Amino acid sequence: MNAPVTDYDVLRVFCGPRGGYGNELGVVRDGSLLPDRDDRQALAAKLGFSETVFVDDPERGVIDIYTPTLRLPFAGHPCVGTAWLLDVPELVTPAGPVGTRLDGEFTWIEARPEWAPPRTLRQYATPSEVDDLEIPPPGEWIYAWSWEDEPAGRIRARAFPGRDDGIDEDEATGAAALLLTAELGRALNITQGSGSQILTAPQPGGWVEVGGRVVLEGQER
Template identity: 45%
Template sequence: MDETIEVVVVRVFTDESGRNGNELGIVTSSPATASREQDIANALGFSETVFVDEVDEPGRAARIRIFTPAKELPFAGHPSVGTAWWLADRRTPVDVLREPAGEVEVAVAVDTAWITARAEWTPAFEWLELKSPEDVDALDPFAFTSGQHFAYAWIDEAAGTLRARMFAPEMGIIEDEATGAAAIALTARLGRPLSILQGEGSQLATEPLGDGRIRVGGTTVYDRTIDATL
């Protein structure tokens, strides 16, 4: 028998005016979703869908699981940022998201959310450093048939600003609009704060904290709520 579930959709890492950003589906776990998470994420088709399992400690921690259309991830950046913002927006803020990779610290101020995580929690990316932002723009997403690829070029190296795109057929993602995990991994790789313009115009900011942890954050906005029959 088909079940109807509520899916809240937010856009994570928008620009300052709330445009662009990576869509995130957020589902509150229930008996209707139990053991069906991967099928639901595949049917919804977002680059990632979050299932909020429970608030372990009200005001302190929530447990979440993250699925791409093809697999479960132990950690991901834009789902963590988006979920942190959504919990605060619905007046159930937490300080920590408990994910399979570890405890992710969060901070939210109005429409800006930050998470703190470790680069070793992120997937393995193939890094493609190109000569110019125009070279990044010219890439064909369908040329990537396996793996996880993050292409970037400096816009202003002295200022730490760069242009980026990410392609992850291994995750069932042709092109990801904004990728917090890759931003964390690249910040660790380059050892400096970054301001990243990704996809159609999403904006991510990062900051290494000096102890192996890295912050990534940006603006999140509510987009819509859908009733999905699955």
């Protein structure tokens, strides 16, 4: 199926301190142009981002998230990026309402770990071991991590989705950071991929905040 042509914004989410790195995200601001799920999935596959967001109601923050091969009820970096773009107090996802806030250079979302898709959180002894990992074959979704400075909560991580859709390594993944924060029960400062930065903090009632910097790359068609 050929998806109709439409405009979309390209963001980088979870950028480093100087605005570099980050995970690219496509956002179709007018989701009404592509109401059919098959058309949305086709466009997400064509664009090839790890996720593409379709905004169904910009005032209420209603969004729909797709990878190149499937629809997601929730995902971290799409929610952070779209929260920054729309500047709304919450996003409405199929998983549930995601609280949002802007705090200086960081955009934060608040979500529940059980909304995140399953990931294998695999700890390594040193950051260099994480750096030296080769791309694993398709299979399980692996979040490889190691302490850089445990007392300070600093972590080195890489993410391997294990999908056969061209996304061998995910540069920055908020959902995996959410799960790791819930497992460790503490605030984290994560350097993932080539140099992306993700901040997290546990909240009362089992919620977790995930934050990062967002940069607008431009609008494409």
